[in-house]
Structures are given as structure tokens and as C-alpha cells.
Amino acid sequence: MTGVAALLAVLLVVVVALAVRARKLERQARAEAAETAARAREAALLAAVARRLLRGGSLNSQLAWISARIAETLGADGARIEFAAAPTARDGERAVRLPVEGESAWLYTTGGAPPTRLVDPLAGILDITLERKRLEEREKEAEAARQGNLAKTAVIHLVSHDLRPMVHAVADAVGTLSDGDEPSRRARHAVALATRLVDDLVDLSRMETGTLRPEAETIDLRKVVAEASEHARRTHGEHEILVELPDDLPQVSADRDHVARMFENLLDNAVKFSPPDVPVRVTGGVGGGRATVRVIDRGPGIPAPQRARVFEPFFQGRPSDEGGGLGLAVSRGFAEANGGRLVLQSTPEGDTAFAVSLPLS
Numbered sequence: 001m002t003g004v005a006a007l008l009a010v011l012l013v014v015v016v017a018l019a020v021r022a023r024k025l026e027r028q029a030r031a032e033a034a035e036t037a038a039r040a041r042e043a044a045l046l047a048a049v050a051r052r053l054l055r056g057g058s059l060n061s062q063l064a065w066i067s068a069r070i071a072e073t074l075g076a077d078g079a080r081i082e083f084a085a086a087p088t089a090r091d092g093e094r095a096v097r098l099p100v101e102g103e104s105a106w107l108y109t110t111g112g113a114p115p116t117r118l119v120d121p122l123a124g125i126l127d128i129t130l131e132r133k134r135l136e137e138r139e140k141e142a143e144a145a146r147q148g149n150l151a152k153t154a155v156i157h158l159v160s161h162d163l164r165p166m167v168h169a170v171a172d173a174v175g176t177l178s179d180g181d182e183p184s185r186r187a188r189h190a191v192a193l194a195t196r197l198v199d200d201l202v203d204l205s206r207m208e209t210g211t212l213r214p215e216a217e218t219i220d221l222r223k224v225v226a227e228a229s230e231h232a233r234r235t236h237g238e239h240e241i242l243v244e245l246p247d248d249l250p251q252v253s254a255d256r257d258h259v260a261r262m263f264e265n266l267l268d269n270a271v272k273f274s275p276p277d278v279p280v281r282v283t284g285g286v287g288g289g290r291a292t293v294r295v296i297d298r299g300p301g302i303p304a305p306q307r308a309r310v311f312e313p314f315f316q317g318r319p320s321d322e323g324g325g326l327g328l329a330v331s332r333g334f335a336e337a338n339g340g341r342l343v344l345q346s347t348p349e350g351d352t353a354f355a356v357s358l359p360l361s
Contacts, residue, residue: 045073046121053129076112098123164198171195192235200326207333214255214338218361228263236271240279252291252358254338262334265327266295266354273299290357
């Protein structure tokens with residue numbers, strides 16, 4: 001009997017162990033089934049979100065629908081998505097950052113399962129949606145730029161082939177008028193401004209399209225500056241211009257017409273903004289394999305916030321009733337096309353200087 005009892009005891013232990021093992025396997029199977037079901041719900045959610053976003057429409061208008069589906073999938077009381085620099089979780093909410101490229105986004109859930117597995121794939125879908133939006137915006141901008149370029153090309157063609165010859169013909173005719181009377185002086189001044197504006201428009205267009213072709217030659221900057229000074233006096237009256245260039249200023253290599261136009265623009269600006277009794281100064285020197293000439297005036301100056309934009313086309317750093325805001329943009333284009341530089345140098349004493357540097361011959 002003792003042996004039978006021992007055998008029964010052993011069998012009982014085995015049965016109990018098997019029962020425990022079976023229950024453990026059953027719990028594990030239920031957990032795996034629940035995990036599989038959760039993953040299936042999450043996969044279905046991500047597929048639904050992707051389909052909805054790929055159909056188009058604003059992402060912001062879809063966030064409420066996406067949030068409701070997330071809450072349903074996680075068994076949460078609520079969910080929401082927010083694009084913000086920092087999280088703004090409400091009472092009871094769990095905040096998780098969505099790693100969206102170039103944006104700061106957050107997923108908030110109240111109750112339910114943690115959204116751990118949803119974070120990366122959901123952020124990937126949002127990334128694709130945002131990138132598509134950016135591409136669409138760039139396509140719109142490119143089309144707008146293309147249309148703008150077509151319009152600009154048409155205007156430049158009109159200016160170059162129709163308006164420019166007429167303006168130069170008028171300038172030639174006005175040049176034959178007598179020098180003494182005031183109407184003749186005003187006519188010359190008006191025609192000079194119109195001619196310069198038309199020439200600047202054409203040259204600016206060539207710079208932007210890369211069709212400006214400098215023809216380099218050896219240039220004496222002292223002679224070019226002297227001619228530009230005389231041009232400024234004829235255009236604006238006998239304003240004093242002090243040319244203080246060193247006698248040994250070396251020659252440079254550049255397109256003579258471009259350099260002449262550049263200094264005419266700079267001296268016109270300097271005389272225009274200088275007080276009548278204050279001379280414009282032109283100084284120069286050599287350094288770094290370049291000759292530098294500075295055109296200096298003591299006008300109202302250029303406000304510090306505007307100095308970075310002073311070379312933009314049509315931007316006027318100092319108020320004026322004359323010119324179209326193209327002179328400095330065109331002058332910088334001429335300088336760079338000839339391997340040089342044009343920079344603004346403002347001093348604490350109130351001087352405004354535009355410095356032209358060109359490579360030595």
C-alpha cells in the first residue's frame with residue numbers, strides 16, 4: 001500500500017505540474033493572440049492613415065480623424081496630435097514626441113495602451129505627407145517663377161529692341177541743344193536719367209541670365225574716374241569732386257565700359273546725396289593683388305538695418321526722387337563679372353563709402 005500511495009503522490013504532482021504548465025501556455029497563447037491582434041489593429045490604423053493622407057487634402061484637416069482612430073486602436077479615452085515646439089500635455093495625458101523631420105510634433109493619449117510602436121511609423125507617414133506638400137509648394141513657386149521670367153523676358157525684349165534705341169536717339173538729339181539755358185539743362189538731365197535706367201534694366205537682365213560678357217583690357221583707373229567725375233558734374237551741376245588717387249595707382253584688367261558705368265553710377269549717387277557745400281571724395285590704394293577705389297560722400301547715410309539690402313535691385317537705402325534703385329545692383333554685377341568686388345563701408349564719422357576692388361593688370 002505504501003508503494004501505491006507513493007506512486008499516486010507522484011502522479012498527482014505530475015498532473016499538477018502539467019496543469020500549471022498548461023495554464024501558463026494558455027496565458028502565453030492568449031497574450032500572444034492579444035499582441036497579434038494589437039499589432040494587426042496598429043497595422044490597419046497605419047494603412048488607413050496612409051490611404052487617407054495619400055488621397056490629398058490638408059494635413060491639419062485630417063489630424064482630428066487620425067487622432068480618433070489612434071484612440072480607438074489603443075483603447076484610449078482620447079488622443080490628439082499637435083505640431084508645437086514644446087509639449088503642452090493636459091491633465092491625464094501621456095505625451096510622446098513624433099520624430100517628424102524638420103518639424104516638432106507630439107502625440108497625446110489619455111489611458112489605453114502606450115503608443116510606443118505607433119510613434120516611428122506614424123512619424124514616417126507624416127514625413128511623406130509633409131514632404132509632398134513641400135514639393136507641391138516648390139512646384140507652384142517654380143511655375144510662378146517661370147511665368148515671371150517669361151513676363152520679364154518680354155519686358156526686357158521690349159526695352160532692348162524698342163525703347164532703348166528711341167531713348168538713345170532722344171539723348172543724341174538733346175545733346176545738340178545749347179548749354180546755357182535752364183530748359184536745355186533740365187532736358188539733358190531727364191534724358192540722362194532715362195538712358196541710364198534703360199541701360200541698367202538691360203544689363204541687369206544680362207547679369208541674371210548669365211549673358212553679360214566682359215571684354216578685359218588694361219585700364220588706367222585714374223583716367224576712368226576723371227571721366228566719370230566730369231560726367232557727374234555735367235549731370236548734376238558743378239558739385240565739387242575731390243579725386244585723391246595716388247599717382248602710382250597701377251592699372252587693372254577689366255572691361256572698360258563696365259568700369260566706366262560703375263564709377264558713373266557711384267559718383268552720381270554720391271553727388272545726389274551729398275550736401276551742396278560738401279565735396280565728394282575719391283581715394284584709392286593697392287593691396288592683395290587688387291587696386292581699390294573708394295567713392296565717399298557725407299550724405300544722410302544708410303540705416304544699419306538696410307545696409308545688407310543696399311545692392312538688391314529696386315531697393316533704395318536712401319530716399320530719392322530720381323533713379324529706379326538699379327544703379328548699385330548693376331554696379332556690383334559689373335564688379336563681380338570682372339573678377340572684382342563692390343562693398344559698402346560706413347564710418348562712425350558719417351561717411352558712406354562704396355569701395356571697388358579690381359584685379360591688377
